Amino acid sequence: xxxxxxxxxxxxxxxxxxxxxxxxxxxxxxxxxxxxxxxxxxxxxxxxxxxxxxxxxxxxxxxxxxxxxxxxxxxxxxxxxxxxxxxxxxxxxxxxxxxxxxxxxxxxxxxxxxxxxxxxxxxxxxxxxxxxxxxxxxxxxxxxxxxxxxxxxxxxxxxxxxxxxxxxxxxxxxxxxxxxxxxxxxxxxxxxxxxxxxxxxxxxxxxxxxxxx
Numbered sequence: 001x002x003x004x005x006x007x008x009x010x011x012x013x014x015x016x017x018x019x020x021x022x023x024x025x026x027x028x029x030x031x032x033x034x035x036x037x038x039x040x041x042x043x044x045x046x047x048x049x050x051x052x053x054x055x056x057x058x059x060x061x062x063x064x065x066x067x068x069x070x071x072x073x074x075x076x077x078x079x080x081x082x083x084x085x086x087x088x089x090x091x092x093x094x095x096x097x098x099x100x101x102x103x104x105x106x107x108x109x110x111x112x113x114x115x116x117x118x119x120x121x122x123x124x125x126x127x128x129x130x131x132x133x134x135x136x137x138x139x140x141x142x143x144x145x146x147x148x149x150x151x152x153x154x155x156x157x158x159x160x161x162x163x164x165x166x167x168x169x170x171x172x173x174x175x176x177x178x179x180x181x182x183x184x185x186x187x188x189x190x191x192x193x194x195x196x197x198x199x200x201x202x203x204x205x206x207x208x209x210x211x212x213x
Contacts, residue, residue: 032087038085048072049073064165069158072174080176099175102173103172125140167201173194176193
């Protein structure tokens with residue numbers, strides 16, 4: 001509530017004072033919600049990048065039937081805030097808290113060496129679940145028990161195994177819970193999904209060569 005003094009002519013003479021009135025924050029003159037668009041425009045989220053598995057550097061791409069760990073740059077997984085706006089006595093901003101993460105995976109087989117195509121969503125962090133431990137390099141952190149080889153497809157959260165040679169395009173999608181903060185009062189807003197740029201990796205096969213004479 002805001003308290004306003006009502007005067008007959010001006011505020012100089014106390015005899016002009018009539019009464020005090022209480023005006024709720026939902027009054028169109030005071031309601032801060034019309035500033036939400038401005039606040040969203042001032043919410044510059046950190047860039048989101050698909051984690052590059054070590055196989056890409058070592059073999060110039062992902063490897064057939066070798067699980068790829070799906071993660072993002074660890075620096076992007078943290079609470080973020082919009083620019084602060086001061087408006088009609090309010091201090092306003094948005095708080096964005098990451099709550100979920102998944103990946104769009106689109107695999108196109110090599111037509112000369114055909115295999116099963118794949119296009120779908122691989123779940124990683126589910127909203128409401130216990131959050132995994134992250135680190136500066138990637139989030140979630142690559143586990144030590146990830147198999148060297150596995151069946152094609154997604155066999156666990158944050159993992160996808162290529163079925164054959166070709167190209168795969170991966171897009172990370174990070175979901176934020178958004179809270180509108182107005183001078184200490186808070187109001188939840190619809191969740192916001194922030195996507196990375198699509199990243200394409202070549203998928204190839206490793207060939208074992210017997211060098212024994």
